[in-house]
Amino acid sequence: MKSNIYIPALTGVRAVAAFLVFFHHFNRTEFSYSVFRTLNEFHMGVTLFFVLSGFLICLRYYDTCEISSTWFRKYIKNRIARIYPMYLILTVATFAYFWSIGDNSVQGGLSSPIAVLFMNIFFLRGFFDDLKFTGVSQGWSLTVEECFYFLAPFFFMHIKKRKTAFIYLPMILLGTGSLLVLIFSNINFFGFFGNFKFMFLYTFLGRCIEFFMGMGLALIILKSDDTVKKFPLFTILGILGIAGGIAIMATQPIDEKTPFGLYQPVGIFANNIVLPIGVVVFFYGLMKEKSLIRYLLSAPLMQLLGKSSYIFYLIHIGFISKLASEFSEKSTTRFFDWLDAKEYWWLSEHIDYAFISICTVFILLNIVSIILYKCIEEPLNLYIRKSALLEKRTK
Numbered sequence: 001m002k003s004n005i006y007i008p009a010l011t012g013v014r015a016v017a018a019f020l021v022f023f024h025h026f027n028r029t030e031f032s033y034s035v036f037r038t039l040n041e042f043h044m045g046v047t048l049f050f051v052l053s054g055f056l057i058c059l060r061y062y063d064t065c066e067i068s069s070t071w072f073r074k075y076i077k078n079r080i081a082r083i084y085p086m087y088l089i090l091t092v093a094t095f096a097y098f099w100s101i102g103d104n105s106v107q108g109g110l111s112s113p114i115a116v117l118f119m120n121i122f123f124l125r126g127f128f129d130d131l132k133f134t135g136v137s138q139g140w141s142l143t144v145e146e147c148f149y150f151l152a153p154f155f156f157m158h159i160k161k162r163k164t165a166f167i168y169l170p171m172i173l174l175g176t177g178s179l180l181v182l183i184f185s186n187i188n189f190f191g192f193f194g195n196f197k198f199m200f201l202y203t204f205l206g207r208c209i210e211f212f213m214g215m216g217l218a219l220i221i222l223k224s225d226d227t228v229k230k231f232p233l234f235t236i237l238g239i240l241g242i243a244g245g246i247a248i249m250a251t252q253p254i255d256e257k258t259p260f261g262l263y264q265p266v267g268i269f270a271n272n273i274v275l276p277i278g279v280v281v282f283f284y285g286l287m288k289e290k291s292l293i294r295y296l297l298s299a300p301l302m303q304l305l306g307k308s309s310y311i312f313y314l315i316h317i318g319f320i321s322k323l324a325s326e327f328s329e330k331s332t333t334r335f336f337d338w339l340d341a342k343e344y345w346w347l348s349e350h351i352d353y354a355f356i357s358i359c360t361v362f363i364l365l366n367i368v369s370i371i372l373y374k375c376i377e378e379p380l381n382l383y384i385r386k387s388a389l390l391e392k393r394t395k
Helices: 006-027 033-040 044-060 070-099 113-121 136-163 163-185 196-202 205-225 234-248 267-288 292-299 300-307 311-316 319-341 353-386
Strands: none
Touching: 006 044, 006 196, 006 267, 006 292, 006 311, 006 353, 033 044, 033 234, 044 136, 044 163, 044 205, 044 267, 044 300, 070 113, 070 136, 070 311, 070 319, 136 163, 136 205, 163 196, 163 205, 163 300, 163 353, 196 205, 205 267, 234 267, 234 292, 234 353, 267 292, 300 311, 300 353, 311 353, 319 353
């Protein structure tokens, strides 16, 4: 398979991943217990993102990678064009909004707002447990992504020399993370690698296996032909593997201090090992097998939602989401008042208020995401890629 091929179904997967994280964050205790526990572990959308990143970066750059100034500059410019403009805009807007209303929670209780803003703008907050949820809180995952982007070319060079690098490189990274925790766990420096839970769940060193699994899938796909099988065996097995990973986490004990099964040791193993295996098998099925899921994920609507999913992910928590939620609450209340005024009791009794409210926010955020993608993200992405940014100047 060619490295520059466009795979529509995987663009649709990006939308699904972002939506899973949305419903994870908008989960409510009034839902039935089984629904609540399942949605509680939908953070696994982040795992989909990480495996997909490892796959796509390896697929696109493995064969052409070279450790040279010219290649690396172009590579980094493309990564900046894809990730940074909207993140910078939304980060500055988030701090500005919350400071304007006198809400300092955006800076995590720290006394130096400019320092926190600096840490957010340059993706540094993701290395500190105390700062990881400041600013655009879900942006902690971008620190993980950026670490992978910078290190990926060096991984490729090692793997080209020795295939065993797929084993020893993750071990080195996990060992480095563990060593940092042992060193800094007794040093109170804003939670810098302060504990193993933080290291395994919120840092690249702890979650590197997800990226390496994606890279392994890319190497398999690069060597394969374009044959597509009719029976979706791997698609089905992948879905079962993903469901199994979620089930393991959903059955772990939770309490106020441990609100997610993910936070249990077994949950960490399920999230970092079991889930990625299921995701890799599922992705393989999407690319090599015909299925209804492949067809749906490749549909035009899913392509648009997939392309705007990065913005959706960045705004589904934060001031835009807050404004959308406030509008949704008022609109939903007016809707139910209207039903009562018209005496449509049978309808109001069978419609869940929370469900309507959440779906309204979901639709509003998707509309905003598409508008921002078309008007800002896509034009800026193309402009930066065509610009002379980071290119070597010639005299």
